[in-house]
Amino acid sequence: MLDLRRIGAYISRLRKDQDWTQLELADQLNVSHQAVSKWERGDSLPDIGTLPQVAGLFGLTVDDILNAGDNADHREHPHMGRIVEEIAGNRPGQVAEMVNAGKLEMEELVEVAPFVKASALHKVTENIDSSVLTLDVIMRLAPFLGRDTLDELVRQVEEDTLGWQSINWHCIQGLAPFINRETLDRLVDRVADGSIDAHRIMSLAPFLDRDRIGKLLGEVEADQLNPDLLASLAPFLDQGTLSRMVTGLLNKGK
DSSP: OOOHHHHHHHHHHHHHHTTOOHHHHHHHHTSOHHHHHHHHHTSOOOOTTTHHHHHHHTTOOHHHHHTTTOHHHHHHSTTHHHHHHHHHTTOHHHHHHHHHTTSSOHHHHHHHGGGSOHHHHHHHHTTSOTTTSOHHHHHHHGGGSOHHHHHHHHHHHHHSHHHHHTOOHHHHHHHTTTSOHHHHHHHHHHHOOSOBOHHHHHHHGGGSOHHHHHHHHTTBOGGGOOHHHHHHHGGGSOHHHHHHHHHHHHHHHO
């Protein structure tokens, strides 16, 4: 995993070795000195277009910067710099080809994703074979992809037999904040077979409509329903459903 504090400290050391101020480094990279300060504190990373410039300025590779000069880290993730360079050069198709050919681990793309624009990441993922983009990988990329792109990737997984079988509550909970409601409803229907854990409904409630929550509650085992659960779900339930649930609890307590 990329360690921004280590990378920042490394950039700071490189700058000091050149006897440059933060302002002098910023001027050479055409960024603000505040940006350089944030890098060195580990609050942020140079953007995908600036990283190659930083590396070139110090006579290093992008991998050297991302691994903070640590050769051991470079051996663990040897292609992250290549991903950055290809995307910075507007060649996302090259990254997809490397993934499809098995020359690049998806883990490395996931590591770099937080620093890549959604539009560029979309161009990479749209050319990656569906057999490589598992639902677990899509879930980890979800915060960095556009909603429509995510919906399309999930649809591709659904169309694949093995992918369809891999859909589970864990993945759905991870995807829920980022996908369209129609897609979420479809995934919930896929796994909502028989009894449902009430805590799963609670985690999905902010992203489901009230009718869907009421339907799911109807499939929860009676012994899971309690006043605390209903109190937590109350903001997401219509008045009729809430009244029925409260009445059911009162009758159960008699």
